[in-house]
Amino acid sequence: xxxxxxxxxxxxLNDIAAGCDVSRATVSLVLRGSPLVHKLTRxxxxxxxxxxxxxxNRAAANLRRRSSSxxxxxxxxxxxxxxxxxxxxxxxxxxxxGFVTLLGCTGESAEREQAVLGSLLEHGPGGIILSPAERSNxxxxxxxxxxxxxxxxxxxxxxxxxxxxxxxxxLMLDNQHGARLATEHLIARGHRRIAFFGGHHDSSSCxxxxxxxxxxxxxxxxxxxxxxRIECAPTRLDAAHRASALFDATHxxxxxxxxxxxxxxxxxxxxxxxxxxPGQDFALTGFDDIAEAALGMPSLTTLSTAPHERGxxxxxxxxxxxxxxxxxxxxxxxxxxxxxxxxxxxxxxx
Amino acid sequence: xxxxxxxxxxxxLNDIAAGCDVSRATVSLVLRGSPLVHKLTRxxxxxxxxxxxxxxNRAAANLRRRSSSxxxxxxxxxxxxxxxxxxxxxxxxxxxxGFVTLLGCTGESAEREQAVLGSLLEHGPGGIILSPAERSNxxxxxxxxxxxxxxxxxxxxxxxxxxxxxxxxxLMLDNQHGARLATEHLIARGHRRIAFFGGHHDSSSCxxxxxxxxxxxxxxxxxxxxxxRIECAPTRLDAAHRASALFDATHxxxxxxxxxxxxxxxxxxxxxxxxxxPGQDFALTGFDDIAEAALGMPSLTTLSTAPHERGxxxxxxxxxxxxxxxxxxxxxxxxxxxxxxxxxxxxxxx
DNA sequence: TCTCGCTTTTGGAACGATCCAGAACGGCAC
DNA sequence: GTGCCGTTCTGGATCGTTCCAAAAGCGAGA
Numbered sequence: 001x002x003x004x005x006x007x008x009x010x011x012x013l014n015d016i017a018a019g020c021d022v023s024r025a026t027v028s029l030v031l032r033g034s035p036l037v038h039k040l041t042r043x044x045x046x047x048x049x050x051x052x053x054x055x056x057n058r059a060a061a062n063l064r065r066r067s068s069s070x071x072x073x074x075x076x077x078x079x080x081x082x083x084x085x086x087x088x089x090x091x092x093x094x095x096x097x098g099f100v101t102l103l104g105c106t107g108e109s110a111e112r113e114q115a116v117l118g119s120l121l122e123h124g125p126g127g128i129i130l131s132p133a134e135r136s137n138x139x140x141x142x143x144x145x146x147x148x149x150x151x152x153x154x155x156x157x158x159x160x161x162x163x164x165x166x167x168x169x170x171l172m173l174d175n176q177h178g179a180r181l182a183t184e185h186l187i188a189r190g191h192r193r194i195a196f197f198g199g200h201h202d203s204s205s206c207x208x209x210x211x212x213x214x215x216x217x218x219x220x221x222x223x224x225x226x227x228x229r230i231e232c233a234p235t236r237l238d239a240a241h242r243a244s245a246l247f248d249a250t251h252x253x254x255x256x257x258x259x260x261x262x263x264x265x266x267x268x269x270x271x272x273x274x275x276x277x278p279g280q281d282f283a284l285t286g287f288d289d290i291a292e293a294a295l296g297m298p299s300l301t302t303l304s305t306a307p308h309e310r311g312x313x314x315x316x317x318x319x320x321x322x323x324x325x326x327x328x329x330x331x332x333x334x335x336x337x338x339x340x341x342x343x344x345x346x347x348x349x350x
Numbered sequence: 351x352x353x354x355x356x357x358x359x360x361x362x363l364n365d366i367a368a369g370c371d372v373s374r375a376t377v378s379l380v381l382r383g384s385p386l387v388h389k390l391t392r393x394x395x396x397x398x399x400x401x402x403x404x405x406x407n408r409a410a411a412n413l414r415r416r417s418s419s420x421x422x423x424x425x426x427x428x429x430x431x432x433x434x435x436x437x438x439x440x441x442x443x444x445x446x447x448g449f450v451t452l453l454g455c456t457g458e459s460a461e462r463e464q465a466v467l468g469s470l471l472e473h474g475p476g477g478i479i480l481s482p483a484e485r486s487n488x489x490x491x492x493x494x495x496x497x498x499x500x501x502x503x504x505x506x507x508x509x510x511x512x513x514x515x516x517x518x519x520x521l522m523l524d525n526q527h528g529a530r531l532a533t534e535h536l537i538a539r540g541h542r543r544i545a546f547f548g549g550h551h552d553s554s555s556c557x558x559x560x561x562x563x564x565x566x567x568x569x570x571x572x573x574x575x576x577x578x579r580i581e582c583a584p585t586r587l588d589a590a591h592r593a594s595a596l597f598d599a600t601h602x603x604x605x606x607x608x609x610x611x612x613x614x615x616x617x618x619x620x621x622x623x624x625x626x627x628p629g630q631d632f633a634l635t636g637f638d639d640i641a642e643a644a645l646g647m648p649s650l651t652t653l654s655t656a657p658h659e660r661g662x663x664x665x666x667x668x669x670x671x672x673x674x675x676x677x678x679x680x681x682x683x684x685x686x687x688x689x690x691x692x693x694x695x696x697x698x699x700x
Numbered sequence: 701t702c703t704c705g706c707t708t709t710t711g712g713a714a715c716g717a718t719c720c721a722g723a724a725c726g727g728c729a730c
Numbered sequence: 731g732t733g734c735c736g737t738t739c740t741g742g743a744t745c746g747t748t749c750c751a752a753a754a755g756c757g758a759g760a
Binding site: 100 | 360403405406407408409410412413419420423428429431434435437438441442445448450451452453454455457465466469470471472473474496498586587590615616618619622641642645647658
């Protein structure tokens with residue numbers, strides 16, 4: 001009753017050819033819409049394809065054509081909405097172009113990244129979109145990827161630059177500029193003691209955002225205390241735990257530029273638990289503009305990165321590279337935009 | 351300088367065989383760890399594999415073996431953290447077992463679902479995990495999938511049951527029981543006028559949750575007004591917009607059982623905008639226990655579904671089916687657990 | 701009828717792996 | 731030397747497609 005019938009032998013080109021009395025080659029031409037086949041023949045073949053329920057075997061075709069119809073997407077953290085939306089954008093654009101997305105998650109582990117890269121490469125992707133794990137480095141990635149597929153680096157740079165590095169395309173966010181904008185905004189609001197909260201110094205994007213913060217502070221002739229640089233994992237949970245570190249400083253800050261939205265939302269919670277009202281007693285900004293940012297209480301001032309759109313862009317860049325393997329490698333820096341909301345209040349004393 | 355060198359011809363079994371003077375067949379045996387090859391031969395071959403930087407071509411192997419090493423994962427909405435975490439769980443378990451995840455997003459469109467299914471099938475996945483779009487129906491899915499791969503239905507049932515339906519495995523959440531628990535909890539807190547907020551009646555999971563709510567209300571001999579059933583898309587944004595509908599009712603409710611966490615968080619925002627404090631002036635519950643639920647202000651009482659774990663489970667179920675294609679189809683209902691937090695306060699008048 | 705040129709069709713060799721039947725080898729007993 | 735056995739290795743066919751060179755079909759003009 002509920003047992004599965006045996007999966008019947010797959011229908012192949014030969015079956016179709018036999019079914020309507022033409023050669024395998026002709027059926028193949030029909031499938032690919034060649035103008036060489038006669039109208040009537042085409043119609044007969046197409047009927048037969050439908051009748052037998054034929055499904056194209058792309059793997060076999062790719063083998064013969066030495067082509068590929070898939071792109072590997074390797075992410076450090078799918079649970080982060082920023083990457084989830086990015087992935088949705090990648091898949092949308094790839095799917096529209098007839099490519100299929102091979103997914104791989106690394107969970108911020110460089111070892112898993114190696115394993116995942118190796119495994120996905122065996123499936124012969126035409127290209128790779130890689131958002132590297134925090135400790136990932138160029139040498140190891142090069143060792144496993146080599147010249148087997150073009151690579152697009154997203155969001156973070158890799159540690160340990162190599163000569164071959166120039167062969168990889170890059171799609172980065174304008175981290176330094178964005179953090180600078182956020183910091184300038186807080187300064188304009190009247191803050192003088194501003195912390196930089198969250199992220200690890202291992203990550204290039206974090207270093208860049210920190211640099212933007214420092215740049216803005218120095219330009220405004222404001223000091224930056226070592227106490228005002230608080231590291232934590234780029235997750236809500238860890239940020240909430242580390243919130244208290246802000247108030248261990250000798251000069252306690254009145255505002256914080258956060259590494260990203262996840263960290264900022266976590267910090268809000270941490271402040272809340274200390275009896276402080278974010279957006280009233282303490283100002284903060286995020287980075288990424290994930291969906292929750294607009295809906296938080298208070299809503300979060302942040303830098304919009306349009307992750308879905310970045311995903312589509314990444315897909316475009318990889319497909320472009322497939323068409324022109326010899327073109328010079330490109331380094332794209334996506335602009336970010338300051339979105340002012342409630343969390344970036346003036347300091348309470350002002 | 352920064353131009354790409356031509357991607358060299360791929361290293362194949364033949365190259366390795368020639369390189370260490372054995373036959374192609376022997377190299378193949380080495381790759382698969384066969385005990386038939388002599389220890390010394392094995393060592394020589396393995397050296398050569400490393401020396402030439404060989405990468406296994408799984409597509410070619412699968413073609414000959416008529417096997418598959420991939421599973422298709424088709425989701426209605428990756429931007430929802432519930433599904434993103436589910437996807438991470440699926441990928442984790444599949445990756446550990448040597449499978450690769452073929453990703454496809456449908457964006458709640460049944461047409462896209464058809465297209466995505468068709469496209470992914472051409473890559474010959476060994477199985478399919480499908481979280482259907484809202485309007486998806488069994489007939490259309492059967493027409494494109496047929497017997498070409500075993501299918502696991504996740505989270506939602508399909509409209510329009512068919513005789514062949516029994517061939518598909520299912521992994522569902524215990525929606526009715528969960529919603530009942532949430533409703534009973536609110537009743538125990540002292541609420542009498544409770545609404546059911548969000549979701550569409552098209553979705554089987556929504557109907558089940560609503561049924562659980564009705565069950566609890568009737569068991570407690572409480573009335574349910576038609577005004578207290580407010581539909582909206584299962585997203586934060588739409589829920590926020592529809593919040594006011596709660597107060598159009600003749601008897602305004604003091605609490606709401608929400609379709610899921612996204613809706614509940616959106617409703618919180620909507621309440622906030624009306625000057626009501628969720629968790630103080632109005633009680634609500636969610637469903638899913640996504641990461642934000644614990645961190646909200648107030649934190650959200652909800653039903654824990656452990657999406658990451660559900661993902662791993664889904665992967666296990668599909669792989670199990672691959673090993674035993676003939677076994678009876680299984681319908682798994684994953685338990686859910688009530689997590690009481692701040693949002694489910696007693697009614698203000700109590 | 702024969703040849704030319706154009707359209708349409710075709711057989712067989714790839715692609716890179718696996719499978720299978722049997723070969724080569726060495727040792728050991730007769 | 732011969733037969734037998736177990737271990738180790740191998741050539742060729744095969745999976746489902748594409749490519750290519752060449753064949754077949756067909757009017758028209760000589």
